[in-house]
Amino acid sequence: MTDPLTVRVPLDGARAYDILIGRGLIDAAGPHLAALGGRAAGIVTDETVAPLYAERFRAALERHGLRTSVVAVEPGEGSKSYAHYARVCDALLGMRIERGDLVVALGGGVVGDLAGFAAATLRRGVRFVQVPTSLLAQVDSSVGGKTGINSPHGKNLIGAFHQPRLVLADTAALDTLSEREMRAGYAEVAKYGLIGDADFFGWCEANWRGIFSGGPEREEAVAACCRAKAGVVTRDEREDGERALLNLGHTFGHALERIVGYDPARLVHGEGVAIGTALAFRFSARLGLCAGQDAGRVANHLALAGLPTRLQAVPGGPGDADALLDAMAQDKKVRDGALTFILARGIGQSFIAPGIDRDAVRAFLQDELAAG
Known part of the structure; x- marks a missing residue:
């Protein structure tokens, strides 16, 4: 194992933490977690990740004196529910996890969100570690x-802000992902360039195949995304302003996820983000905010990477314009009933657009649905 890349999240005081990025970190996790203190680690994972990594991870921690237990949930968005949250909390309490111990999320974004919320509320706050095993989690949700x-x-309407003490992004874990999962995670990689770094988007256009194949581009991309997110989080930890930019594509995407009932057979998060990002750029072009050429470039790149960019790509259909608008009405960025979107003046020039007229959105969606 080569030395991992390190990205610092410089929050105030003791809340600052490191993101370590490299191959082999799951097997080398023991000294990193032992250095955080605590006597035990409650490991939350899912039934897909557990057979691959849970025992290896447990052994790595126990070699360094940590008592461990594992709770595994079903994979997929369905596990981010009241029932699974209660089950995880009860399991962690049954493990005798104390405030000075660790709750560890070993898995993708669903596991991270669920385990993090359990850590935030268990005993009014237990220390938390992220060990993301999907590309989407490594570049976005774990940080x-x-x-x-x-x-x-x-989606995500019940939760808390609870920063991890450490993130270990083992890029070798991505070798076991399906092609669909890699593509879905890549939607979040491209997003960082589209938000505020046109040069990074250009780099992605030239290097995305190396990210997928596991070349050095993979670590470079994960580190670049983590640096970008660390900067945003440091400036706007609780999403009072700039951090909302990270939701580019998510207003449309979350609505689509809700329409399909969070059924991964029909749509996974990154696919919804890809469609939503393409829609956000086409809507921006329709409003005269950015060039149609930019919207086309975004959609073409996402499609080249194997991602959907049209509403019609949702298996079983995305519903009608009114159904999509109703789903958007529950978005966390809604203020006083008015829709807020992340729109763009060009590639790398996204901005927060509050108070978007519902009739304009409805007409746009109707035209998108009719486009075929």
Whole structure:
């Protein structure tokens, strides 16, 4: 194992933490977690990740004196529910996890959100470590302290900000992902360039295949995304302003996830983000904010990487314009009933656009649905 790359999240005081990025970190996790203190680690994972990594991870921690137990949930968004949250909390309490111990999320974004929310509320706050095993989690959801579960009313509507003490991004874990999962995670990689770094988006256009194949581009991309997110989180930890930019594509994407009932057979998060990002750029072009050429460039790149960019790509259909608008009404960025979108003046020039007229969104969606 070569020395990992390190990205610092420089929050105030003791809340600052490191993101370590490299191959082999799951097997080398023991000294990193032991250095945080505590006598025990409650490991939350899912039934897909557990057979691959749970025993190796447990052994790595126990070699350095940590008592460990594992709770595994079903994979997929369905586990971000009240019932699974209660089950995880009860399991961690049954493990005798104390405030000075660790709750560890070993898995993708769903596990991170669920375990993080449990850590935030268990005994009014237990220390938390992220060990993300998906590309999406490594570049986005494991960093920044947003945790939560879903409600029948919408995604991530119950949660808390609870920063991790450490993030270990083992890029070798991505070797076991399906091609679909890699593509879905890549939507979040491209997003960082589209938000505020046109040069990084250009780099992605030239190097995305190396990210997928596991070349040095993979670590470089994860580190670049983590540096970008660390900067945003440091400036706006609780999403009072700039951090909302990280939701580019998510207003449309979360609505689509809700429409399909969070069914991964029909749509996974990154696919919804890809469609939503393409829609956000086409909507921006329609409003005269950015060039149609930029919207086309974004959609073409996402499609080249194997991602969907049209509403019609949702298996079983995305519903009608009114159904999509109703789903958007539960978005966390809604203020006083008015829709807020992340729109763009060009590649790398995204901005927060509050108070978007619902009729304009409805007309746009109707035209998108009719485009075929």
